Amino acid sequence: MSCFRPAVLLMLLSLSGLSAAHAQAPGPGSEAAPLVMGQTFTIASKALGETRRINVYLPDGYAETPALRLPVLYMPDGGMKEDFLHVAGLVQVSVGNGTMRPFILVGIENTERRRDLTGPTTNEKDKKIAPRVGGSAAYRQFIREELMPAVKKRYRTTAETAIVGESLAGLFVVETLLLEPELFNTYLAFDPSLWWNNGQLAKEAAKSPLLQAKAGPPKTVFLATSRDGEPDVMNQLAKLLNSKPGGTITCQYEAMPQETHATIYHPAALKAFRLVFKPAPTAPGGN
Numbered sequence: 001m002s003c004f005r006p007a008v009l010l011m012l013l014s015l016s017g018l019s020a021a022h023a024q025a026p027g028p029g030s031e032a033a034p035l036v037m038g039q040t041f042t043i044a045s046k047a048l049g050e051t052r053r054i055n056v057y058l059p060d061g062y063a064e065t066p067a068l069r070l071p072v073l074y075m076p077d078g079g080m081k082e083d084f085l086h087v088a089g090l091v092q093v094s095v096g097n098g099t100m101r102p103f104i105l106v107g108i109e110n111t112e113r114r115r116d117l118t119g120p121t122t123n124e125k126d127k128k129i130a131p132r133v134g135g136s137a138a139y140r141q142f143i144r145e146e147l148m149p150a151v152k153k154r155y156r157t158t159a160e161t162a163i164v165g166e167s168l169a170g171l172f173v174v175e176t177l178l179l180e181p182e183l184f185n186t187y188l189a190f191d192p193s194l195w196w197n198n199g200q201l202a203k204e205a206a207k208s209p210l211l212q213a214k215a216g217p218p219k220t221v222f223l224a225t226s227r228d229g230e231p232d233v234m235n236q237l238a239k240l241l242n243s244k245p246g247g248t249i250t251c252q253y254e255a256m257p258q259e260t261h262a263t264i265y266h267p268a269a270l271k272a273f274r275l276v277f278k279p280a281p282t283a284p285g286g287n
Helices: 006-015 020-024 084-096 136-154 168-179 196-203 231-242 265-276
Strands: 039-045 050-057 070-075 104-108 157-166 186-190 219-226 249-256
Touching: 039 136, 050 084, 050 136, 070 084, 070 136, 084 104, 084 265, 104 136, 136 157, 136 168, 157 168, 157 265, 168 186, 168 196, 168 219, 186 265, 196 231, 219 231, 219 265, 231 249, 249 265
Parallel strands: 070 104, 070 157, 157 186, 186 219, 219 249
Antiparallel strands: 039 050, 050 104
C-alpha cells in the first residue's frame, strides 16, 4: 500500500506535468484489429474421417512475385497453439537474414495427436497413453493423397518437400523416412520418441526400403537429441543411414545435451534450417 495520501499524490503528479485524470485515461488510437501472419483453410479428410485445419506461412516475396515457386516444409503439431507460430518465426527471420532458402510452411493442426503420430505397438503401456493410438498410416495417407494435392492446387510450389517434427511428431518423421521415404526429400526429427513399440522402429531400420533399395533419389536427414532423449539410438541410426553406398543419404546428427525435451525444438530447428536449407553460394560479384 502507498504511503502517500491522495492529496499528496495529486500534487506530485501535477509537479511532474501530469494530472490524475491524464494518468488514467487511455490515449487516442484505432480499435484493435486481427493480426494476420498467414493463411488457414480446412480439408474434409476421407482418410481420417474428420475435418482438419491447415495453417500456412508464406515468406516475403511470394505475393509480390507471381512467377515465384517455392518448396514446402510440412509440420505436424502445426496448430496456432502448438508449434506453428515459433517455427514460422524461424522461417521468417532465417529467410530474412539469408541463412535459409525460402519455404512455404504448412502446419497441420492436431485433433488426436497420439493417434495420428504413432504406429502400431505391442507394448501395453504404449496403448494406455490415449484412447486411440497407431494411426500413423492413415495420417500419412491424408498427407499424401489429400493435403499435398491441396497445397499444390492452392500455392505455387516446386517438387521439393520436407517435414519437421519433435517428440511423437519426430517419431512420425523417422517412421515415414523408413517406411515411405519417397514422400519427402528432407526429414528433420528432434528428440523423436523412438522408445515407441519397444524401440522396434530403430531396431529394424536396416530392413527399411530406404536402405534396401539399390538406388533412389537423394535424401537429407537431420536428427537431434536433448539430454532427455536417446543419443545412443540416434547416433546408431545416423551411422546406419550414412552407411548406404552411393552417398544417396546425407544424415547429420546433433547431440544437444544443453537442451531438454521441452526446449529442444526451437534451437534444433534453427540449426537444421541453417544447415540443410542454406542458400546456394552467391557468385563472386553478385548481390
